[in-house]
Amino acid sequence: MAHAIDACVHCGFCLPACPTYALLGDEMDSPRGRIVLMKEVLEGELALEDAVPHLDRCLGCQGCVTACPSGVPYGELITGFRGWSEPQRQRPLLQKARRTALLRVLPSPQLFYAAATLGQHAKPLSPLMPALLKPALDLLPRRVPRRNRLQPFFPAEGPIRGRVALLAGCAQQTLAPNFNEATIRVLTRNGFEVVVPAGQGCCGAAALHTGERDLALRQVKQNLQAFGGENYTAIISNAAGCGAGLKEYPVVVRGQPEEAQAQALAAQVQDISEFLGGLLDRGELRPTLPASQPLRVAYHDACHLAHAQGIRREPRELLRWIGGIEVLEVPRGDLCCGSAGTYNIEQPELAAQLGQLKAAHILSVQPDLIASGNIGCHTQIASHTRERGSAVRVMHTVEILDLAYRGEL
Template sequence: MQTNLADFIRNTPDGDEADAILRNCVHCGFCTATCPTYQLLGDELDGPRGRIYLIKQMVEGAPVTRSTQVHLDRCLTCRNCESTCPSGVQYGRLVEIGRKLTEAKVTRPLNQRLMRRLLASVLPNSAIFTPAMRLGQQVRGLLPKKLRDKVPARQRPLQWPSAKHERKVLMLAGCVQPSMMPNVNIATARVFDALGIETLVAPEAGCCGAIRLHLGYHDEALDDLRANIDAWWPYVEQGVEAIVMNASGCGATVKEYAHLLRHDPDYAEKARRIVELTRDVAEILPEFEAQLVAITRRRAVHTVAFHPPCTLQHGQQIRGKVEQLLGALGLEVRLPADSHLCCGSAGTYSLLQPRLSYALRDQKLERLQAQEPQVIVSANVGCIAHLQSGTSTPVAHWIELVEHMLSV
């Protein structure tokens, strides 16, 4: 695809990147076949190819309208199109450039500006979010259904392992997961403990940066990245084996740190080292399959349906590892039809685009429940919470299931 960048973006980092990505696109349209919003709406501008054309027009100097912003807002950033694209178009990076430009050129309605500012201020800030979630859980039964859907029932926390081990990994606790689903982090630490590995958490680390980044607060998101690198760096220097992610959305973002900070002379090299160390728990535990088989036993659960999050299978390109490991532990793992499609959670998407989000959730749950599972498992806190709100079938993180099977 030929481009002719406008003066305002020519010879800038965003301009150079957008130009390179656009030139890889051959307009074949394969991406539309796997785009959830195109499948729902049938509008070319609500699919990757149409959005690419909108961004192309934007960087070539065409007027940016509220309509353009709406079509970009509707994108889930699931990156399914990247897995489908035969030309390797990095659509996820391109759409973030497009969103950044629209935020600078189009004034949103006041209610949207307030909502987005609220989400960007509260969700990544555990000092605010945690007490708010605790209060919501205490009065959950009194809340309207739409709000109750966003407040998971409070978990009874497991015991964090106390043993010290020579081998150590560092784990990102996350911003919303510790209050919404604390047992995901604790279960991760308990599984590593059973394998003779100690899990450390840097208390100063916070949000991975995804929330503010996808809401258009780019500079604030980069500050989140730098704060995490500063918090993790002493542990890196002490020689931790890996930085473990058990929320695939966070993992997909942290693996972009080197790209996002590539022009920062103070953080570019550190960011590259962080990316080298960052691994989803699904990348690590298969290396211990034989040991896990020896220290686990199948309990009441024997059939599970697995929803692989977009950030795992498309963002991080990790496929098949969870299914293979759970299968080795004696579980029957069933994938739903169209398992490559998004569940509609997509970070704050379920709050900002509820109609599309819940349509995708209901579609996903119908296909998951058709597998007749005892438990639905996934690998990202947002997906788990979103799916939980629409079914009576238990929904959990797959690492919680592994922890439950431990016999040590």
């Protein structure tokens, strides 16, 4: 961590990029402030418990990484620090139980489905629920879609151009099963066989970013096993957070026997928009039908696509390429929507304020449709635009492409 801390020249260019600084306007809730706090804790000048309120408020959105001229790897820094500090922390019993439950339920499609279905019935009771559970309930959709197990293999349509593996994700299998279905349809239509490797599990990002290093390591190793052993054209993720998580594997197992394997895996990982954008760049993407009427689409940059993976151009170009779509830029589009993994549950007030801000910014451009590439953002934006009385649909970029291929857009 020392090299990352030293790389910070405390210029303050990160301040305007930080969502919590925007809300709170104080230095210790800014990236620069947090780096100094981490440094002081590590050097023994500050007690860990004094620093953690501010470090816990970090969304891990990495907006600051984009803004940083000195190239400080802030993401690695906060993740490393959380991993180091978590085992030393004393958390209140209830908080601890919720964390453990969250990190156990989120990664398991079975458990999450059961919890979501249960929660759906409890949703009308939300105002009566303890503050600990309310934020989670508020985010659930009114209707949990029927559960749909994915087959292990989907054949390509027409001549085979390659073979890709799909990371199916956790919560999104329950909350938005159509993300995977649309992804598979678009890929197979473009001549790719899609494998959904058995034995895959949660990517580990949620555990890693909350400092549960041991759990994260187990999950990483499970996926190295599940996705190893075959060279795919690409390993596809359609959730920005998970894709970024997979690409982080070499850092997680740095110096361990699995490092080479992790590097091989990370090199194959592509977000669905990155993969399709590559086909588009090479003129290899099969044409869709245009939208049946002109559509104004607000594209929301998921932090883990834009900031963590540097993917901004491809999704926009894919949408424009469909024909009939005008891509609208969201004011302050670099600012996180506040979803950020488990943040919604652990920092509900800040998350809600950021969600409200994001919804207002998105709706200010008067879109017909909202596109994003991450389940967390999707849920957050849908919930907060609905709260403002908006009926504008929120869709994954690949869902829009899928509709266009089917002539239903």
